[in-house]
Amino acid sequence: QSVLTQPPSVSAAPGQKVTISCSGSSSNIGNNYVSWFQQLPGTAPKVLIYDNNKRPSGIPDRFSGSKSGTSATLGITGLQTGDEAEYYCGAWDSSLSVYVFGTGTKVTAL
Amino acid sequence: QVQLVESGGGLVKPGGSLRLSCAASGFTFSDYYMTWIRQAPGKGLEWVSYINNRGSTIYYADSVKGRFTISRDNAKYSLSLQMNSLRAEDTAVYYCARDAWGSASYWGQGTLVTVSS
Numbered sequence: 009q010s011v012l013t014q015p016p017s018v019s020a021a022p023g024q025k026v027t028i029s030c031s032g033s034s035s036n037i038g039n040n041y042v043s044w045f046q047q048l049p050g051t052a053p054k055v056l057i058y059d060n061n062k063r064p065s066g067i068p069d070r071f072s073g074s075k076s077g078t079s080a081t082l083g084i085t086g087l088q089t090g091d092e093a094e095y096y097c098g099a100w101d102s103s104l105s106v107y108v109f110g111t112g113t114k115v116t117a118l
Numbered sequence: 119q120v121q122l123v124e125s126g127g128g129l130v131k132p133g134g135s136l137r138l139s140c141a142a143s144g145f146t147f148s149d150y151y152m153t154w155i156r157q158a159p160g161k162g163l164e165w166v167s168y169i170n171n172r173g174s175t176i177y178y179a180d181s182v183k184g185r186f187t188i189s190r191d192n193a194k195y196s197l198s199l200q201m202n203s204l205r206a207e208d209t210a211v212y213y214c215a216r217d218a219w220g221s222a223s224y225w226g227q228g229t230l231v232t233v234s235s
Contacts, residue, residue, distance in 0.1 A: 043219035045163070052213055053155075053163060055223040064221050096163050098219055105177050107153070107165040107219070 011036065012097050012110035019116040020087050028113045030080040030097030036108055037099050042080040044073055045096045045109075053096065057082065089117045120144040120224045122214050127229030134204050134233070140197040140214030140226060148172070148192040153218040154199050156210035157228075166212070167199065182208075204233045 013031040020026045030042065044057040055064055057073035060080065072083045080097055097110035126138040138154070154166040167188040168177040176188055187200040197214050211228040218225070 041219075045219075047163075052225040052227055054225065055219060055221075058220050058223070062221065064223065094162075098163075098165075104180075106179055107168065109163040109165060112162040 011101065011108045012099065014095075014097060014110040014113045016111070017114045017116065019118050022087055022089060022117045024087050025083065025085045026087055026115060027084075028082040028095055028097075028115070030082070030110050032078050032080075032099060032108070034078055035103035036078075036101040037075065037080055038078040039102055040100045042073065042075050043098045044071075044080075044082045045098060046091075047094045047096065049093070056095075084115070087115075087117050091115060092117055120216070122216060122224060122226035124212065124214050124226045124229035127212065127231045129232045129234065130204055131235050132205060132233055135200070135202045136204065136231060138199040138201065138212055138214075138229060138231070140199075142195040142197065142216070145216070145224075147190075147195040150216045150222070152190060152197045153215050154188060154197075154212055155215055155218060155225075156208075156212045156231075158207075158210040161210075164210070165218075169197070201231070204231075206233050209233050 018026045041059045045053040046056050047053040056071045060075040061073045070085045074081050095113045101108050121143045123141045151170045153168045169188045185203045190197045213225050213228045215225040217223050
């Protein structure tokens with residue numbers, strides 16, 4: 009039930025910046041908070057960003073989130089090899105009364 | 119420290135039933151909403167169900183509505199997912215999560231459910 013669209017993959021050299029887009033609609037991103045999740049290989053996902061742009065304690069400020077209209081963006085600066093993972097956006101969908109995840113983006117440090 | 123430990127996964131035939139449990143510790147269980155989220159092998163995340171802190175508000179994904187039932191026992195610090203009429207497409211790792219998308223998010227390590235004849 010993925011209704012949030014993300015690019016399948018993004019890559020950059022270590023130390024560079026990457027951005028991941030997440031496109032939705034007025035019933036989800038447009039009117040609700042967006043969260044971003046990181047899933048390292050073989051592990052459970054964890055929240056990197058909640059409420060569009062807030063970081064839980066322990067998440068470095070290299071990770072940032074923003075939202076505009078029905079789209080959201082995750083930024084990762086100073087890319088590290090340890091950041092290689094799958095990243096998902098998510099938001100509550102008020103019309104469907106369900107939580108929707110993005111399609112996922114694989115980040116690679118070249 | 120916070121712990122969420124899922125159990126109850128395994129191999130089940132199509133049409134069968136399974137009950138997943140999630141044992142919570144290290145925090146005040148009744149303060150948080152809980153969710154089940156699954157991930158099919160090699161696929162993305164799929165939200166399954168939500169229950170608020172008192173158990174009075176429940177939501178389900180369309181894909182499991184009418185077949186799965188979420189419940190919680192705050193006195194026992196326990197979350198459950200009763201899964202009936204299982205299908206091959208229900209095969210996934212099932213995660214229980216506290217405040218799954220919020221500031222106090224914590225996910226368990228998951229339990230694998232395989233539906234196959």
